[in-house]
Amino acid sequence: MRPSSAPPVQVLAGDEWTALAAAHEVRIDRWTAPHQERRRRGQAHPVLDFLFTYYSETPGRLRRWHPGPGVALAAPAPHAAWRWYALEDGAVRLDVDAFVADRGDTVRFVHRLLAATASRPAFSGCFGLHEWAMVYRDRDTRHSVPLRLGPEGTDSVVEAHQIRCTHFDAFRFFTPPAVTRNRLRPTRETQPDLEQPGCLHAGMDLYKWAYKLSPAAPGELVADCFELAVEIRELDMRASPYDLREHGYEPVAIETPEGKAEYVAAQRGFAERGAVLRQRLLDVCEQLTGGALHR
Numbered sequence: 001m002r003p004s005s006a007p008p009v010q011v012l013a014g015d016e017w018t019a020l021a022a023a024h025e026v027r028i029d030r031w032t033a034p035h036q037e038r039r040r041r042g043q044a045h046p047v048l049d050f051l052f053t054y055y056s057e058t059p060g061r062l063r064r065w066h067p068g069p070g071v072a073l074a075a076p077a078p079h080a081a082w083r084w085y086a087l088e089d090g091a092v093r094l095d096v097d098a099f100v101a102d103r104g105d106t107v108r109f110v111h112r113l114l115a116a117t118a119s120r121p122a123f124s125g126c127f128g129l130h131e132w133a134m135v136y137r138d139r140d141t142r143h144s145v146p147l148r149l150g151p152e153g154t155d156s157v158v159e160a161h162q163i164r165c166t167h168f169d170a171f172r173f174f175t176p177p178a179v180t181r182n183r184l185r186p187t188r189e190t191q192p193d194l195e196q197p198g199c200l201h202a203g204m205d206l207y208k209w210a211y212k213l214s215p216a217a218p219g220e221l222v223a224d225c226f227e228l229a230v231e232i233r234e235l236d237m238r239a240s241p242y243d244l245r246e247h248g249y250e251p252v253a254i255e256t257p258e259g260k261a262e263y264v265a266a267q268r269g270f271a272e273r274g275a276v277l278r279q280r281l282l283d284v285c286e287q288l289t290g291g292a293l294h295r
Helices: 014-041 059-063 096-118 129-133 150-159 200-212 219-238 257-289
Strands: 010-012 071-074 085-088 091-094
Touching (some): 014 059, 014 219, 129 150
Antiparallel strands (some): 071 091, 085 091
C-alpha cells in the first residue's frame, strides 16, 4: 500500500500536547456541552441534534484531539494505548501502516469521492428544495415544528420549481410523489459520479469524512469541518419549509427572489470554504498512502 512509515516530523513536549488537547476540547464543548445538557433534560433541538444523531461520531470522540500523522509525543504519553498508536524511538505516534491496513478501503473511498467532487463546478440552483421534497404531499412532517407556509403552501412551492438534487442521502428521504419530480436518481453507487461542491449536504459531509479518517485527520481539521457543518445545517433549516423562529432562526424564504439570492450567496460562500477543507482531507489521504492514490 505504502512505503514503511517515515520518522515523526515533530515531537511535542507534554505541555504542548496538553495545551493543544485542552484548546480542542474548549472549542468543541461550545457545541457538545449544550447538546449533552439538552439530552439530560430530554429536550430535542430541531436544527442542532442532526449533528449528533445523523452523524455517528459521539461527543466524547469528537472532543478527543489527535495530531495526525507526522506528530508524536515523547513517552510516557497518555494516548499510548489508544488504537493505531505506537511507540517508536521513544515517542508515541500514529502507526500509519497499521491504520492503512485496517482502514485502507475507507481512505481510498474518501479520496475517490472528494477528488471527484472537487473536479466539478459548484451548482447553486437547487435553493434547498430537498427539505421541501421530504414533506411534499405528506401531512406527517419529519420535525415537530410547523410548516411556515402550511401543507398546501409547501406543496405549491415544490410544484412551482424544478428539483435537481444530486445528493443520495438527501434524495433517499424524498416522499414518493417528490421522487418523480427530481431530475436525477442518485444512488449510493453513483455518489462519486454525482456529488458536486455546491451541495449543502456534500459540504456538511466533509465532517463525516474527517471523523472517518480519525485519528489520522488532525483534530483541528475535524473541528473545522464540524463547525462548517453546523453553519451549513443552520442555513439548510432556515431555508426549509419549517418555521423555526421560536428557536431563534429567521427564515430564508426561497420561494421569493430575495430569499433565493440570500440562499445562493450563502451557498457559494460555503462551497468556497468547503473546497479548502476538501483539499486538506485529500492531503491527509495522500499522506497516509505516500502518494500511491495518484499512481
